[in-house]
Amino acid sequence: MESQDEGTTLADWFRAHRQELVSFLALRLRCRDTAGDLAQETYLRLYQYGEATIANPGAFAFRVAANLVVDHQRKQAVRARFETDELPVEEMECVPAGAATPEQILSHRERLDLLQEALAELPVDCRTAFYLNRVQGRSHADIARHLAISESMVARHLARAMRHCKQRLD
Numbered sequence: 001m002e003s004q005d006e007g008t009t010l011a012d013w014f015r016a017h018r019q020e021l022v023s024f025l026a027l028r029l030r031c032r033d034t035a036g037d038l039a040q041e042t043y044l045r046l047y048q049y050g051e052a053t054i055a056n057p058g059a060f061a062f063r064v065a066a067n068l069v070v071d072h073q074r075k076q077a078v079r080a081r082f083e084t085d086e087l088p089v090e091e092m093e094c095v096p097a098g099a100a101t102p103e104q105i106l107s108h109r110e111r112l113d114l115l116q117e118a119l120a121e122l123p124v125d126c127r128t129a130f131y132l133n134r135v136q137g138r139s140h141a142d143i144a145r146h147l148a149i150s151e152s153m154v155a156r157h158l159a160r161a162m163r164h165c166k167q168r169l170d
Helices: 010-029 032-047 057-082 089-094 102-120 124-135 140-147 151-169
Strands: none
Touching: 010 032, 010 057, 032 057, 102 124, 102 151, 124 140, 124 151, 140 151
């Protein structure tokens, strides 16, 4: 990677090297579509730096992309851990007609209600951190900036929310 020329922004670097970045992501994710999505997210993160001068924009961009891969893989692991033969919470409201029995639908709705009650019992920052991370997919660093707390506090809030919800649903 070459050093940043005068007047070249991180976004400019990205536009010139997008395919390299997508290939890098695809090797790690084994999915070209997800690689494209994370490349776009990388661009958005780089764009936020605006006119900032970075000594090695390539290394910086690839580090951002690698961090996004780690975040993506963690989310996938969490989803896999909580999947059961029941429908995921986000799909409970969009069950095709005839696909589930009335008893299953009722069970899923009751479970969703329990989850909503459990979340309502959490302190505001804890609940907000959970929502921003699990629903909106925002990173710990982004949540920390949003709530004006440390990243380690974000991690503690998320762990507390997950423990609390698991206890309530069990």
